[in-house]
Amino acid sequence: MWPTLRYMGGACGRARCPFAAGFLRTIEQPSAGPGLLCRGGRSSSTSSFDIVIIGGGIVGLASARTLSLKHPGLSIGVVEKEKDLALHQTGRNSGVIHSGIYYKPESLKAKLCVEGAALIYEYCNLKRIPYRQCGKLIVAVEQEEIPRLQALYERGLQNGVQGLRLIQQEEIKKKEPYCRGLMAIDCPYTGIVNYQQVALSFAQDFQDAGGSILKDFEVKDIEIAKESPSRSKDEMKYPIAVKNTKGEEVRCRYVVTCAGLYSDRISELSGCNPDPQIVPFRGDYLLLKPEKGYLVKGNIYPVPDSRLPFLGVHFTPKLDGTIWLGPNAVLAFKREGYRPFDFNTRDVMEVIFKSGFIKLVRHNFSYGANEMYKACFLSETVKHLQKFIPEITTSDVLRGPAGVRAQALDRDGNLVDDFVFDGGTGDIGERVLHVRNAPSPAATSSLAISRMIADEVQQRFKL
Template sequence: MALDVIIVGGGIVGLATAHRLLETRPDLHIALFEKENMVSMHQTGNNSGVIHSGLYYKPGSLKAKNCIEGYHQLIDYCTKENIPFELTGKIVVASTEEQRGQLETLFQRGQQNGLDGLKKLSLAEMREYEPHVTGVEGMFVPQTGIVDYRAVAAKLAVGTQIKGCEMHLGEQVIDIKKGLTFSIVETTKSVYEAKLVINCAGLYSDKVAQMTQKEPLDVRIVPFRGEYFKLREDKEYLVKNLIYPVPDPNFPFLGVHFTRMMKGGVEAGPNAVLAFKKEGYKKLGINAKELWETLTWPGFQKVAVKYWETGLGEMYRSFSKEAFTKALQVLIPEIQINDLVEGGAGVRAQACDRNGGLLDDFSIVEDAKVINVLNAPSPAATSSLSIGKTVAEMALCRF
């Protein structure tokens, strides 16, 4: 018997999509395929655990809409399912006079996105929240928190299975052929038929999307590794909650920051360096084929030309603990090199188009047989239940 829906990818977006589909249509026959033996092993399980507010995103964009709606849906879900979380708030710090204007732009954008309770802060007021911070001006954002997204994903996985979703772990999708009525999905273990395929494959979403069309895809997932240090336990007092810099307008990432973790401890980072393979969590981890595909992608070559100086700085900080420490000292001068111990790393799946554009918004592309979630980097975890609802609504038009 053919399946109604096959979902490719067992990260939080794929799980949330299954959850939303079965919430509305419990009669649907759905199967989820994940190549790892556990869910949430990649972007979901290796991020900073922040519940984002929607502060940074262009008003009206998919990121703004889904992050803000997803924020409330995530809190409701965690409350209902007894998943621990905290709404800590965060401060965003302007470290130079030149950054005051950028901070004001962020403040206005937050207001446009409906964030209540934003407050501009003097240095003295910042130190009421974070006694060891420094800067010329700051902003308090109350709609920010922390959670363990692996715990959220695990609960979603159990819930969807209870509702009837088939969970195929350790089974990788290797080919998809679209037919007149059904798509034929081949995995490492078997062959299946489905009326609809939903691609939530994260770092491999471009590969899965390419399986579903003959013409070359116009985007490529470029993997960027984010590396973290942790504060030594006796130095964790230096950070009470979350401290972020004003993001560099010349670079599409948020910059190194401090995050108190739900599971304990304080992380410092991440940087953003090109990973030499899609799941490149180690500095010297290389997949020659995947690296060649990145380096020869015309869009990446244009990105490299545009951001080469900033990119070299990020790479230098990757190999120099001293340089990483100096970046952190901009926010907390007391931090010393010996206060940092090596932490983990995550890899961000960033879509890059052929013309050198790093897609700033979520991207969801569909046809009659397939829905491809092609770009869902941060804040996708915060936004996951809202993204899942959006995708589910697109899917249910077919049933």
Template sequence: MIYDIIIVGGGIVGLATGLKIQQSNPALKIAILEKEDQLAKHQTGNNSGVIHSGLYYKPGSLKATNCINGYHELVKFCEEEKIPFEITGKVVVATKEEQKPLLNNLLERGLQNGLEGTRPISLEELKQYEPHCVGVAAIHVPQTGIVDYFQVALAYGRKIIQQDGEIFLNHKVLSSSNLNGINLIETSKGEFQSKLVINCAGLYSDKVAQMNESEPLDVKIIPFRGEYYKLKEEKEYLVKNLIYPVPDPNFPFLGVHFTRMMKGGVEAGPNAVLAFRREGYKKSQINLSELAESLAWPGFQKVAAKYWKTGFGEMYRSFSKASFTKALQELIPEIQESDLTDGGAGVRAQACDRTGGLLDDFAIRESAHAINVLNAPSPAATSSLSIGGTVAEMALKRFS
């Protein structure tokens, strides 16, 4: 059997793409190949569960447009499918005087992205939103919310199957080639054929993309692990909703923050450290070949040289609970080391180009026989239906 489209990767972006294709052209025969024994096991399943508003992203960028459009589509989908979610709002807090201009820049960017109601708040108002939080200035973003993205992804998958799409678990893609316009995809459980491949393989998206390319790719996925602590249940009262610091504009991570979870509890974190394997959720998980690839990549070497001081601080916090606690105390001074228990960790698939840039925007690239989603870290979960729609539109042009 020859499928019209095979999607590699059963995370939230791959599933959203399949759903959007079905909605636009139900006659197309599609299949999703997932290497794990369940959907959404990696970036989606370890997501912090924030419905992002679009505050941080450059106006007009793929992240900004897809996040804002995806936000509305996600909320509508959750309402229709009875998936629990909550629009909580969040505060972004400057803890040092020198952060005030950066906070103002963030406010301006949010307003440019259409976030009506986002505004500066007084320190008295900050106490109303988050009684235990301190700072020198703050803004409130009403659009931010929380959801369990694993449940969202499973709902996408159910709808795909209901509409006669096929999902194959435990099917790891080993190779892909093209013969006379047909893609031959070898998996751990047999061969598939398709007219088009859509690569949504997340942490291995560069590897899958390279299978059909004769020239080396100019980007590589560098895995960054984000580690969390959880507040002990008796200390959860310290956080009402979501509390974020002012991010370093030169570093593509948001800094340690507090997040109330849809499934219960409060997370504190994450840091951002180089993972020693692409799916390395623990410090002890090491793949020497994958680590060597990351360290040898010219772009990563330049990133490391530029951000070594920040990177060292992140790594130190990974091994020092006291240091992690100190970072959290900038926002909530009452937090003590004894209030924190080990939480989970996620690994971010961050694309890095050859010249030393961590790609700041989503990256979707077409080739003769494939569409490759090569950079879709946060806010990809919030943006999933919009990204899926973008990729679906690119794919459907080939079948018109």
């Protein structure tokens, strides 16, 4: 197996840094609209590509865009199992443009989030995609949280996050009049955007550059075409067959997988290591009633538990004026299970028998039980929210949407905290690059991730 990639480039410190401007202005086309076509410059009968990207979420589409701009002579296709793009993790998140404060210094998450935030702001300016740089307060409401808050502040400085300040009660009140807290980190660089709109714009750029998008193409198998005396020159040039559940196939030379909730299964289909396994965690949001919208101006976050990759229930303003409260983090019994009683036997069996989930539960039983309890009883979530804004009552909130996070878990029950990218061995493995673990902040980091993937694809596949 290829070693896990480690990105060695520097972080980009400004939204309009020279790198961002040069990288993004390689192509300038109108943003994608509601009439997004299925295919780009290649005809609908085309079934062979130099590179096929599996997955039409924001990471897959950003990678397709970057590869098509960097290698205009190559034919590149994206296959997506749904009838539309960016429907799952990309289209079901809080829409926060993260600043990069949370992540371990020198990790891929830290580097790519800081760089990616700069690129997202620059891209949205270039394409006139609406966003709001509303900032964020990470608030300590208990005395014992203050040392953790100060440590997080130091981490943010190490990661090169712009504009961070530690503020006291008086300034908290100036920024968020209804928020109580002893101390907070002011993160002015945090913003909000509609990531599905961003992803569709990536798709339009990709198609304008000649790329093809095949929707309703659920991958069932990835294999090397069998040798035969009648094998055509086209078959020899494109030795990998990517087949779908309808019996159709596309041929290619190389594959990049960005399959999100199915990244482990797609890896296994290609003959590569299925570990780390994906464990789906559902996050349920509440909605603050419109007449109570005055209570929240920007993002308000708790001090996170450093032992877990979840940031805790928080307050997030959306571009449409709504305020989302949440999410929690509970095991989903289906990989795309957005309702509490969605269930898939295979998904559940794999979590129990193929991953380290039982060990995870043993180590974090009280946390998991508390999350389940909050998911069942709305009043319990409201009690947590009242620590920050006491004026909120149960009658002020409604149940809202939900998303499912694709969280990688190793066999020892450890949540894989960083992004993971790897390949494999053998005839197929040497022609495949897998994005194995790309949860939050992957949307913020998508353009930076795509640049790293393009560099690795060029090096590994000797394009």
